[in-house]
Amino acid sequence: MAAHADQLTGGVRIEQLTRRFGAKTVLDRIDLDIAPGEFVALLGRSGSGKSTLLRALAGLDHEVAGSGELRIPGRVSVVFQDSRLLPWRRVLDNVILGLRAPDARQRGVEALAEVGLAGRERAWPNQLSGGEQQRVALARSLVGDPELLLADEPFGALDALTRIRMHDLLRALCKRHQPAVLLVTHDVDEAVQLADRIVVLDGGHISLDLRPGLPESRSPRDPGFQEARELLLKALGVSE
Numbered sequence: 469m470a471a472h473a474d475q476l477t478g479g480v481r482i483e484q485l486t487r488r489f490g491a492k493t494v495l496d497r498i499d500l501d502i503a504p505g506e507f508v509a510l511l512g513r514s515g516s517g518k519s520t521l522l523r524a525l526a527g528l529d530h531e532v533a534g535s536g537e538l539r540i541p542g543r544v545s546v547v548f549q550d551s552r553l554l555p556w557r558r559v560l561d562n563v564i565l566g567l568r569a570p571d572a573r574q575r576g577v578e579a580l581a582e583v584g585l586a587g588r589e590r591a592w593p594n595q596l597s598g599g600e601q602q603r604v605a606l607a608r609s610l611v612g613d614p615e616l617l618l619a620d621e622p623f624g625a626l627d628a629l630t631r632i633r634m635h636d637l638l639r640a641l642c643k644r645h646q647p648a649v650l651l652v653t654h655d656v657d658e659a660v661q662l663a664d665r666i667v668v669l670d671g672g673h674i675s676l677d678l679r680p681g682l683p684e685s686r687s688p689r690d691p692g693f694q695e696a697r698e699l700l701l702k703a704l705g706v707s708e
């Protein structure tokens with residue numbers, strides 16, 4: 469059915485994905501589907517394989533093995549903890565790097581406006597604060613209209629206040645552009661604040677797949693938020 473096929477466009481399907489480093493199995497026959505437009509946070513202890521999974525989805529790891537399907541959309545963007553801007557290119561040129569479209573500059577200008585950096589097109593990356601550089605990285609990730617956005621601790625290096633502002637920005641951008649998202653984070657509150665669904669990796673497996681069902685506007689004080697938080701901390705082996 470055509471409608472069904474359309475629904476599947478842009479989603480992710482991972483079946484039986486395995487990654488070993490020498491004798492160590494970091495990902496052990498992982499199954500994970502992400503629906504188009506779904507926002508998934510990936511939690512797990514340090515070394516549990518979060519970045520390894522993200523790298524596999526980003527196509528940066530050619531040694532992953534899988535006996536099943538690995539279906540990833542055509543337009544994928546990746547954001548890392550550091551903005552990875554090219555210091556010798558101006559902000560706008562960083563945003564549209566690799567974008568092959570006749571209206572690339574216009575799209576870049578619009579993306580910068582969306583992340584609150586209108587007027588900074590000609591600045592050099594080192595003239596921006598860390599938070600602003602991450603905004604540029606977000607603009608760059610969205611300018612190609614991705615079906616899948618992969619983010620590896622994108623706010624990990626930012627101060628607490630900037631983080632909160634970036635959370636609001638990311639939510640707004642995702643609502644508007646509707647990519648599927650896989651966000652790797654260490655931060656349980658960040659995961660509950662941002663995601664529709666939270667997956668915990670442990671011992672090479674998905675140990676919890678949680679859909680808290682919280683409203684769009686949510687607060688850590690809500691009982692549902694606290695309940696999700698407690699379940700996740702328990703799954704991570706942390707008791708408060």
Ligand SMILES: Nc1ncnc2c1ncn2[C@@H]1O[C@H](COP(=O)(O)OP(=O)(O)OP(=O)(O)O)[C@@H](O)[C@H]1O
Pocket residue numbers: 489494512513514515516517518519520521654
């Ligand atoms: N290229 C590599 N060669 C050997 N081992 C690796 C390689 N990349 C990752 N590993 C190992 O795989 C395991 C998972 O690493 P990964 O970076 O995916 O964990 P993570 O959950 O993202 O950790 P963190 O939260 O600390 O960033 C770790 O034990 C790591 O040492």
